Amino acid sequence: MDDPVLLTGAGGRVGEAILDGLAEEYEWRLLLHSPPDEEPDHEYMIGDVTDEALVRAAVEGVGAIIHLAGDPRPEASWDSVLENNIDGTQKIYEAAVDEGVEKFVYASSNHAVGAFETDQRTPEMYREDDEFLLDGTELPRPGNLYGVSKATGEVLGRYYHDTYGIDVCNIRIGNLTKGHPPIDYERGQAMWLSYPDCAHIHQRALEADYDFEIVYGISDNDRKYYSIKRAREALGYDPQDNSAHFDGEEKVVPDS
């Protein structure tokens, strides 16, 4: 990717993981919601993704967009996800297709399919010996309004891809936790995404050739109920981390 890459929501956790791993790899344009405490090392703009004029200025001249900005709280209200997640995502897509942006990488979520985790399946589905596996071809099944907004973002991508030809990769991110998997949280361990694997899957989404994809963004955890086969095949994703290699905060299985 030779053109600049717009990273919305750059001041958040996923943005931190991406910039930790890929700061030097691209010419970044960061979209921040509020003024940063420290001067970023990259070009940046400040504003809200629901501000059409700001969004058009942010998108001008970029070749790809990683769209993270939004309300990430599973308990977020309808008013908040409608404005920040759904309207904000539609405004970015509209500006992207008008600008001729090639690739749109969208931060979807495990919560777009959270209602597959039924009382009958849990907690067994979070364990290594359980065979239940979602692969991205299933219909969305959100368990909260935040999940509805993430599924809607995927559908917006489908529309903008089919109508305008923009390449779209929806990454259903699991549980991003820095340094080690979540502790005493089986579900979180099954869908852990390490910071390095988060940067890597986003780099692959910027580099790979595809049309429209829905993939799961988790590390190569022994416990898993999301398949990473499609991410491997479509993107060339090759995760290096596994929550089973940690005992609490300690990594107990060394890198091979």
Ligand SMILES: NC(=O)C1=CN([C@@H]2O[C@H](COP(=O)(O)OP(=O)(O)OC[C@H]3O[C@@H](n4cnc5c(N)ncnc54)[C@H](O)[C@@H]3O)[C@@H](O)[C@H]2O)C=CC1
């Ligand atoms: N952290 C995780 O484990 C997961 C995150 N995601 C998704 O990844 C994205 C980023 O999440 P995090 O980094 O964890 O959240 P975060 O809250 O740390 O970062 C989100 C950033 O977006 C900004 N933002 C929110 N509304 C905005 C608006 N209307 N205009 C401009 N900026 C706005 C916030 O100020 C914040 O800097 C979200 O879309 C979330 O749904 C999905 C699955 C898992």
Ligand SMILES: O=C1O[C@H](COP(=O)(O)O)[C@@H](O)[C@H](O)[C@H]1O
């Ligand atoms: O989509 C998201 O998912 C992660 C993981 O979900 P959780 O139910 O295990 O907390 C969540 O932490 C993050 O805030 C959210 O945006």
